[in-house]
Amino acid sequence: xxxxxxxxxxxxxxxxxxxxxxxxxxxxxxxxxxxxxxxxxxxxxxxxxxxxxxxxxxxxxxxxxxxxxxxxxxxxxxxxxxxxxxxxxxxxxxxxxxxxxxxxxxxxxxxxxxxxxxxxxxxxxxxxxxxxxxxxxxxxxxxxxxxxxxxxxx
Amino acid sequence: xxxxxxxxxxxxxxxxxxxxxxxxxxxxxxxxxxxxxxxxxxxxxxxxxxxxxxxxxxxxxxxxxxxxxxxxxxxxxxxxxxxxxxxxxxxxxxxxxxxxxxxxxxxxxxxxxxxxxxxxxxxxxxxxxxxxxxxxxxxxxxxxxxxxxxxxxx
Numbered sequence: 001x002x003x004x005x006x007x008x009x010x011x012x013x014x015x016x017x018x019x020x021x022x023x024x025x026x027x028x029x030x031x032x033x034x035x036x037x038x039x040x041x042x043x044x045x046x047x048x049x050x051x052x053x054x055x056x057x058x059x060x061x062x063x064x065x066x067x068x069x070x071x072x073x074x075x076x077x078x079x080x081x082x083x084x085x086x087x088x089x090x091x092x093x094x095x096x097x098x099x100x101x102x103x104x105x106x107x108x109x110x111x112x113x114x115x116x117x118x119x120x121x122x123x124x125x126x127x128x129x130x131x132x133x134x135x136x137x138x139x140x141x142x143x144x145x146x147x148x149x150x151x152x153x154x
Numbered sequence: 155x156x157x158x159x160x161x162x163x164x165x166x167x168x169x170x171x172x173x174x175x176x177x178x179x180x181x182x183x184x185x186x187x188x189x190x191x192x193x194x195x196x197x198x199x200x201x202x203x204x205x206x207x208x209x210x211x212x213x214x215x216x217x218x219x220x221x222x223x224x225x226x227x228x229x230x231x232x233x234x235x236x237x238x239x240x241x242x243x244x245x246x247x248x249x250x251x252x253x254x255x256x257x258x259x260x261x262x263x264x265x266x267x268x269x270x271x272x273x274x275x276x277x278x279x280x281x282x283x284x285x286x287x288x289x290x291x292x293x294x295x296x297x298x299x300x301x302x303x304x305x306x307x308x
Contacts, residue, residue, distance in 0.1 A: 022232065078196060078225065082197070111305070123305070145282055
């Protein structure tokens with residue numbers, strides 16, 4: 001079976017569905033607030049992303065249904081002879097659509113998009129509490145060459 | 155002894171010195187090209203960073219001498235209730251000024267700047283080939299909770 005998945009930039013009316021997916025997850029439910037109406041902070045972040053040509057919030061759609069989300073950030077760096085990088089964050093697929101290879105299509109799309117944007121590298125960090133995610137990314141060709149360090153500020 | 159280090163946004167005339175520091179490093183010498191004039195790609199990246207309000211290339215100065223560099227990127231995300239993050243990349247101090255605590259001052263400055271920008275989190279990845287760097291960041295309060303995954307695209 002071939003999956004008929006389309007990718008596009010997220011619209012404001014997708015935001016409820018995006019937060020619903022982000023919250024429907026073991027780690028996500030501890031840190032997101034899926035309520036109607038959504039907390040205003042989501043709306044503000046959506047606007048900031050939409051206004052920034054180096055950020056793209058991308059949804060995967062099956063027909064009219066949004067079944068996946070990921071955010072891409074393109075960053076110019078001095079390192080690597082002034083090379084651009086793409087960072088992937090907030091990757092989530094619908095829990096009801098798992099196991100069909102949608103995640104793979106999403107990351108392959110992200111890699112293609114990063115190449116279009118002239119990036120020499122694509123990167124992400126994945127929580128060490130998600131060993132399945134690590135295997136998933138390694139199978140797609142990512143190398144876990146780095147430690148991903150975080151510090152909470154609030 | 156109190157270190158008299160000042161921080162400021164990098165200027166175009168600092169670029170030679172910045173690349174010199176990035177190249178003066180075991181991993182850096184494999185991937186940078188410190189030549190005069192510099193390859194044009196460095197200049198283009200410098201311009202892209204300068205034009206982007208969410209990117210800041212910061213130098214640490216002792217008197218008139220540039221002795222450290224780091225790049226900060228501020229990113230709005232939908233995750234964490236629409237929270238902004240700061241990412242640190244390309245941290246380097248002058249090899250002739252090591253062991254004085256300059257690196258610590260630089261990262262403390264970055265943390266303060268991230269707070270000013272309203273970030274809830276500050277993050278970076280460090281190459282697993284640099285165990286000293288990992289210890290350095292952990293001592294400053296970073297937690298190695300994530301795997302840092304990379305894929306080369308060229």
